[in-house]
Amino acid sequence: MSYEEIFIYGWNLNALMFFLNLFIGIRSMNSKTREELVEENKILGRLKSEFDKYYPYRKYETIISYLMPFTAFFRVSYRLIEMRMFFNKNMEASLVDYMIYKYENDIKIAKNRIE
Numbered sequence: 001m002s003y004e005e006i007f008i009y010g011w012n013l014n015a016l017m018f019f020l021n022l023f024i025g026i027r028s029m030n031s032k033t034r035e036e037l038v039e040e041n042k043i044l045g046r047l048k049s050e051f052d053k054y055y056p057y058r059k060y061e062t063i064i065s066y067l068m069p070f071t072a073f074f075r076v077s078y079r080l081i082e083m084r085m086f087f088n089k090n091m092e093a094s095l096v097d098y099m100i101y102k103y104e105n106d107i108k109i110a111k112n113r114i115e
Contacts, residue, residue, distance in 0.1 A: 010069020017076035018066060028095040040096045047103035054110035 029037060052058070065071040086098050 007069045010071075010073070013070060013073035014066050014068075017073050020080075021076055024095065044096070044099060044103070047100065047107070050107055051103050054107060054114075 032040070065075055083095075083098055086101065087093055090097065
């Protein structure tokens with residue numbers, strides 16, 4: 001197997017994870033009403049702005065991970081496993097509950113690291 005084939009497989013797996021991530025997000029949005037989405041967007045927007053203070057280059061890290069073969073595949077696979085464990089522990093939780101948990105947990109970790 002040549003390096004080109006390895007890179008192509010890696011980018012294909014990254015693309016698969018991108019579309020899987022997109023599918024999960026769209027499916028989650030379609031199950032909510034407009035008012036619920038607006039309220040969740042306010043909560044997530046507040047957490048995201050605080051998150052961006054501690055991790056200002058996270059957007060660029062994500063873009064780079066999709067450009068490097070296999071990186072996004074492993075990153076998203078880890079998140080899906082983590083999400084599955086969260087949902088197994090919290091049966092009535094939604095995707096937004098998981099996102100709130102992740103933002104709050106990452107913010108707490110950053111604050112502890114600064115202190």
